[in-house]
Amino acid sequence: MSAANLQLDRQGRLLHFLTVEGLSRRHLTEILDTAESLRGVAERRVKKLPTLHGKTVVNLFFEASTRTRTTFELAAKRLSADVLNLNIATSATTKGESLLDTLRNIEAMQCDMFVVRHPQSGAAEFMARHVKPHIAVLNAGDGCHAHPTQGMLDAFTIRRHKPDFPSLQVAIVGDILHSRVARSLIHALNILGAGEVRVIAPRTLLPAWVESLGVRVFHSPQAGLREVDVIVMLRLQRERMERALLPTEQEFFQQYGLTEERLALAKPDAIVMHPGPINRGVEIDSRVADGPRSVILEQVTNGIAVRMAVMSITLGNHARPLEEDA
Numbered sequence: 075m076s077a078a079n080l081q082l083d084r085q086g087r088l089l090h091f092l093t094v095e096g097l098s099r100r101h102l103t104e105i106l107d108t109a110e111s112l113r114g115v116a117e118r119r120v121k122k123l124p125t126l127h128g129k130t131v132v133n134l135f136f137e138a139s140t141r142t143r144t145t146f147e148l149a150a151k152r153l154s155a156d157v158l159n160l161n162i163a164t165s166a167t168t169k170g171e172s173l174l175d176t177l178r179n180i181e182a183m184q185c186d187m188f189v190v191r192h193p194q195s196g197a198a199e200f201m202a203r204h205v206k207p208h209i210a211v212l213n214a215g216d217g218c219h220a221h222p223t224q225g226m227l228d229a230f231t232i233r234r235h236k237p238d239f240p241s242l243q244v245a246i247v248g249d250i251l252h253s254r255v256a257r258s259l260i261h262a263l264n265i266l267g268a269g270e271v272r273v274i275a276p277r278t279l280l281p282a283w284v285e286s287l288g289v290r291v292f293h294s295p296q297a298g299l300r301e302v303d304v305i306v307m308l309r310l311q312r313e314r315m316e317r318a319l320l321p322t323e324q325e326f327f328q329q330y331g332l333t334e335e336r337l338a339l340a341k342p343d344a345i346v347m348h349p350g351p352i353n354r355g356v357e358i359d360s361r362v363a364d365g366p367r368s369v370i371l372e373q374v375t376n377g378i379a380v381r382m383a384v385m386s387i388t389l390g391n392h393a394r395p396l397e398e399d400a
Contacts, residue, residue, distance in 0.1 A: 088168035126155035149381035195219035210388040225258025248308035274298035
């Protein structure tokens with residue numbers, strides 16, 4: 075069974091969120107529409123809903139993270155869940171305990187959801203295969219494989235500014251090779267029917283099979299950024315590079331960094347995105363990152379609503395008997 079099928083029940087409802095790949099437009103639209111309905115919670119005097127009252131969400135982050143872990147935690151708390159953040163640096167895994175043993179021990183604490191970030195591709199899928207039937211697993215980033223909630227919050231942000239997906243031209247620029255964000259966003263854009271998805275990068279930062287993702291490849295920003303509606307800049311994943319794939323960061327910025335001059339190649343109302351954390355002066359000029367067309371901070375805000383949506387959908391589906399839709 076593939077990860078895409080593993081995350082669905084027999085009636086095609088989302089039980090886990092491991093990858094965008096293989097899902098339908100119906101699944102993605104449900105997440106986007108639910109996130110839209112939840113976005114206003116942040117504007118209320120009391121920023122809470124009772125949706126997950128009595129549920130326990132465990133954040134299992136085997137990789138360092140600030141923005142993603144915090145927004146998952148905030149999303150769970152705004153849905154009234156109890157949240158446990160496991161400190162991996164001091165956990166039993168550093169003493170040799172296996173991932174499966176860690177899973178079993180936390181399961182014994184009667185939790186309802188695992189949010190998992192792990193350096194190994196497939197770790198979230200492994201956990202989903204072994205958890206008890208009532209537990210949902212959300213992938214918060216696994217290796218170079220997938221980061222589905224980031225892909226969906228990027229798609230959500232695009233839809234709020236440019237809802238006509240078939241007319242959109244989207245450029246994703248930078249380290250495609252190591253980016254789980256790029257893979258998830260490309261899958262989401264293709265499922266939602268985006269007009270064209272371009273990737274712009276040096277050959278050393280592109281996987282050999284990139285065109286099989288349904289993208290148009292450019293090696294020059296001067297050509298690839300022309301008349302696009304959305305520009306998504308990616309962080310250079312130095313920690314995942316096994317060898318030198320770039321001359322210097324300064325040279326990368328000179329050749330691929332998003333400057334005001336390069337932004338002028340896009341449509342006048344094009345928006346600029348970045349999943350963060352930003353390396354200013356490496357991937358993007360500060361005047362662009364902080365400029366009027368940047369929606370980078372809005373992405374962070376939207377990330378809470380999208381994660382609230384995924385949590386409420388998956389745990390809601392776990393609670394509904396299959397016979398209900400039969």
